[in-house]
Amino acid sequence: MRISDDRVDVSYVLDEAEIPTVENQRLSDAELVRRKSEEIVGGLELTVEGRRVAMRPTAVPRLSFLAGQAGLKTTRLELDLRATVSRPREVELRDRTFSERQGLRSIVVEPGDGTAVRTSTPTGDPTQGLRRYPQDILNSPLDRTEASFRVRDGDGTLVAPRSEGGDLSTTRDATGEGFASVFEDAAAGTGVLVLLLLAAFGWGALHALSPGHGKAMVAAYLAGTRGTARHAVALGVIVTVTHTIGVFALGIVALSLQQFILPEDIYPWLTLISGLLVVVIGASVLRSRIRWGRARTAGGAAGPAPNPDAAMHTHDDEPEHVHAHAHGHVHTHAHGHHHMPDEITWRSVFAMGASAGLIPCPSALVVLLAAVSQNELTLGLLLIVAFSVGLAGTLTGLGLGVVYATRLLPRLQFGGRLVSALPAISALMIVAVGLALTARAVPGVV
Numbered sequence: 001m002r003i004s005d006d007r008v009d010v011s012y013v014l015d016e017a018e019i020p021t022v023e024n025q026r027l028s029d030a031e032l033v034r035r036k037s038e039e040i041v042g043g044l045e046l047t048v049e050g051r052r053v054a055m056r057p058t059a060v061p062r063l064s065f066l067a068g069q070a071g072l073k074t075t076r077l078e079l080d081l082r083a084t085v086s087r088p089r090e091v092e093l094r095d096r097t098f099s100e101r102q103g104l105r106s107i108v109v110e111p112g113d114g115t116a117v118r119t120s121t122p123t124g125d126p127t128q129g130l131r132r133y134p135q136d137i138l139n140s141p142l143d144r145t146e147a148s149f150r151v152r153d154g155d156g157t158l159v160a161p162r163s164e165g166g167d168l169s170t171t172r173d174a175t176g177e178g179f180a181s182v183f184e185d186a187a188a189g190t191g192v193l194v195l196l197l198l199a200a201f202g203w204g205a206l207h208a209l210s211p212g213h214g215k216a217m218v219a220a221y222l223a224g225t226r227g228t229a230r231h232a233v234a235l236g237v238i239v240t241v242t243h244t245i246g247v248f249a250l251g252i253v254a255l256s257l258q259q260f261i262l263p264e265d266i267y268p269w270l271t272l273i274s275g276l277l278v279v280v281i282g283a284s285v286l287r288s289r290i291r292w293g294r295a296r297t298a299g300g301a302a303g304p305a306p307n308p309d310a311a312m313h314t315h316d317d318e319p320e321h322v323h324a325h326a327h328g329h330v331h332t333h334a335h336g337h338h339h340m341p342d343e344i345t346w347r348s349v350f351a352m353g354a355s356a357g358l359i360p361c362p363s364a365l366v367v368l369l370a371a372v373s374q375n376e377l378t379l380g381l382l383l384i385v386a387f388s389v390g391l392a393g394t395l396t397g398l399g400l401g402v403v404y405a406t407r408l409l410p411r412l413q414f415g416g417r418l419v420s421a422l423p424a425i426s427a428l429m430i431v432a433v434g435l436a437l438t439a440r441a442v443p444g445v446v
Contacts, residue, residue, distance in 0.1 A: 003091060003151055004112030008048070010055060010081040010093075012040055015130040018072040018366050019254055020101075021065065022373070025073065033061050036077050043097030044081070048088045055081040069180035069363070070370035076130075091149040100265070102444070104133060107147040109158070116154025121147040179203040179363045179387055183370055186379055193382075200383045204390025207361060218395050219402045220429035221281065221352050226406070231349055232399030238353025239392040240385070246270070246360040247384055251368040268444025270359045275437030277355040281348055282430030356395060357388070364388070 002009040014036060016024065024032055037057065046053050059080045065073040093107060108125045111117040121144060127133065179200060186196045222232060250266060364384050371380020 001093060001107065001109040001147075001149075002112045003088060003109065003115055003117055003149060005087055005114040005153070006085065007112075008046060008053070008055075008083045008085055008088065008091065009058075009112070010044065010046070010083075012044070012079045012081065012097075013130050014040065014075070014077040014079075014098075016075040018068040018070070018074055019362075019369060021068070021073050021075045022254060022369055024075050025065070029063055032075075033063050033077065037061055037079055040079055040097050041081065043095065043099070045094040045096060046083055047092045047094075048083070048085050049090050053083040053085060055083045058082045069178070069366050070183045071374060072366060072370050088151050091151060093147050093149075095145040102267075104130075104142045106142055106144050109147065109149060111151075111154065111158050114153060114155075116152050116157040116159075118150040118159040119147060120149070179207070179361075179383075180366055180370070183367045183376075183380065183383055186376075186383065197382060197386045200386035201390035201393070204387035204392075205394045206390075207363070207387070208391040208394035218352065218356055218399055220426040220433070221285070222399050222402045222406075227349075227399070227403055229400055229403055232396055232403055234346075234349055235353045235356070235399055236392040236396030238350055239357035239395055240388045242354045242357030243360060243364075243388040243391060244385055246358060247364045247368055247388075250360050250365050251372070254365065254369060255372060265444075267359065268441045271437055272441035272445055274355040274358045275434050275439075275441055277351055277358075278434030278437060279431055280434075281352055281355070282427050282432075282434055284348065285430060286427035357392070361387075361391075 002011075027035070041055065041057070044055060046055055057079060062078040064076045066076055068074040095105060095107065104127065106125070106127065107121050109117060109119045109121060126142075182196055182199045182203065186193065218235060221227065222235075253266065364387055367383060367387075368380050371377050371383075
């Protein structure tokens, strides 16, 4: 925004990524510009001294399709608007455009000729006109849709909060970077397929190390349920299959149903389902630990026998049991520790693996769409499977580490106490992770 003493100019920039651009390119340029411009003009609410003021385009909108990932394009639309006013003093702008879409939104202001402006929004543009983005824009987007300004006569000075660019220094992925670059090389025939598959595997493994992707809940689950190496490997296989299926399911939506539902609208629902599923699993594990704790307490409360003939025998290798005899005394055998229940089931293993792989990675979806557009579906499938295997391999390695570390704990000092407490702690961690996922998803579905 640029506020002068006789007008307010707004330069609006819309940048859409590869997936929505697939749908955009089905329209003619003129129709696309018309639709987007109407939504922009209708969604921007400018008020001066409390009264809404109309804005009108001052130039022909500028539409361009720029190179994105995996050979796909991105959409960039620039629209200049102007409202004619007289000596504005109290100015507000509300941005209601594309409110159903996830992404970054920001308002930047500068004073025009003959004005000095005090603004509620930072003056700096950390995105450089929507050319630089945070690395995880969907999970932590800048979302500034309202701003207010106090204007007085002046010489172009501006008073504003500190610029909010501290966490927006990462350049947006473009061609030649990340998992998408592997597909570009493969489609261009510039690499050996085996090496490209290994590269896709490596990107998947590295991607799993980024925040999220179920590392904490998988580790807590295997520790809390006394999972075995076989369970850890099974989790990896289930994550691979679920993630691959999820990518293709979302790809079908992007290619066939985008006029009715956008892929990005599905992500919050998938996150919600995953979160609720994890909460149920964690609650189930926690319930079994509580039952076991009560049973142990009840068994240990048998106490001394009421008959002088009663005797307590302690064994180190027999389970706790009670013999009831007709002659009126009780023999209690206790070995000083209690077996934790084997509650892990293949159904719960499947549920945990599915929840970890349920949310497809956007980069994998971009590769799928690029593969379809370039008639390289088989190649895209191979790379996505390799990527999913790499992602699952990291989770499997983590799971195996947890399994073997749990076995070593009893040998350490205080290890026995930790082993006893670990199931309950792990169950609480699983529930906490599930609640966090659910809380993150709720704003996107309500």
